[in-house]
Amino acid sequence: MQHTAGSVPLDNDSMYAHIFSFLGLPLSRDLQDPSVGAVVMGVPYDLGTSGRPGARSGPAAMRQASANLRWEEMRWPWGFALRERLKAIDFGDVVYANGDSDSMLQEVEQHAAMVAAAGKTLISLGGDHFATLPLLRGVAQHHGQLALIHFDAHTDTYDEGEKYNHGCMFYRAPQEGIVDPSRSIQLGIRTEYERSDHQYAVIDAHQANEQSVADSVAAIRQRVGDGPAYLTFDIDCLDPAYAPGTGTPVVGGLSSSRALQILQGIADLNIVAFDVMEVSPAYDHAQITSLAGATLALQFLYMRASRL
Template identity: 55%
Template sequence: MTTIAEKPDYSLYSNAFGYLRQPLDFRPLDGDADVVVIGLPFDMATTGRSGGRMGPGAIRNASVNLAWEEVRWPWDFSLNEHIKVVDAGDLVYNCGDSADFTQRVEDFATKVVESGKTLLSFGGDHFVTLPLLRAHYKKHGKMALLHFDAHTDTYSQGSKYDHGTMFYHAPVEGIIDPAHSLQLGIRTDYDRSTHLFEVIDAAAANDMTVDQIVAQIKARVGDLPLYVTFDIDCLDPAFAPGTGTPVIGGVTSDKALKIIRGLKGMNIVGMDVVEVAPAYDNSEVTALAAATLGLEMLHVWAVGKDLIK
């Protein structure tokens, strides 16, 4: 008979605090972590339904469904045996102060990146990517951007803090090179005559093979440092209903995961998954999709950094 002492240290949902059950470490720069996870609970830049500030917690909760696997299918190695991931919790800022939030994100991310660690961020609305990009630029210089989304977020008429303007401001600031960047899953209107980014819209992506898409991404990005940002509304609402601005006709979660896996070997320097709004989610499917996309990014990053032998 099994005694109490012989039982496992936890069941599926007990004491699950950090992403993928990784340890919480509020001083992540002091340790030997390879990757730092940060939650960015901010949704004051939304133009649609609010609630993205609750996204990081929902993603962490859903990630327990992934943490029990020793080897994540279809990979053939245990991630935990090759890289160390710590969860720095959620960024603390003065509630209601967008300027304070923006500066604190940039300051925190700058310290992480300059320490030689890689950052995986969970939003929050998509505006959080702009201060993250500013921080990564200080370390890596001008970067390529791979942007999964239903919207281009290149609108110039928005306010200073607007989740639809980041990729207008980032090229203007010289942070990313649109000539080597690509947006995938777009299915809302934009001015094609002035648009700087290559686009694989959702209708095209749904008709193309994964190999065709990955080949186009790699040809566009080349050998530039690559920042990957994934707005969960890139997925069709059938796979991700819990988001602020859902648009039907998106890609499937299966196709998105296969595209992410196809990025192995690329020089990924930063990653985020944003726009999970759990109040509109059904059975945590959106949060689970976001948590899984983050896990796939970690596998691809580890392979790209030659940490898997």
């Protein structure tokens, strides 16, 4: 593309210049544009964190790391260029009153509902995992009860009686009727939970690592079916070797390669919204975790584009 002197290219593929937005996508809040199919939104929140803090900086870190992904026009191993099928925008971050979790809940739910009602697919960048609860609430306003596809080291089904906690979301969501656990599945689990009355199907980390990718994909597809699904990916599903920068790292997790392969295998499911959570760059090294999170978000965009 030709540019006049002093102009700034809007299709910038530089890995170091103008890295303000995710993948260099246009910064926009225009949800009325019919050509836009996906919206990337940051949720810089970590007041529900129980361990190491810092996930509020996750959205900015993933945006910065995504500059490393700009140069590849056609992401391997997908057989098409993303920009040829799907137009996406970076919506920026949800802003809430400082230190006010109720404000966060209200603002995130409202924004998620607005994006879903506009017919766009929402990809959210976190932020601690508690932010997924208002995201689910907002998306369910438009799509109804959701199946949950949940990648994590923890089930997050704990009832500790705390109002704000990043381990309670998937205990509360079925109680609110926004998630159907009978159609939901959790992958990579490797911490304790009450197995006797656990409502979700579980592929624990040992099983996910030992069985074939095809077996994991088949189990997800069988459980979730054709209804609307929400995919949430806590970065600590990955082994700390692949994602050290997170609040509650647990060894023995999935490799980034295995996770990406599983995601590609379920691309044609009716996944209406995605998120990647718990990137805490203060504990990261050389952007390893931020790059993993950004790559997962890019994978989500390709998954959505593959259905067009």
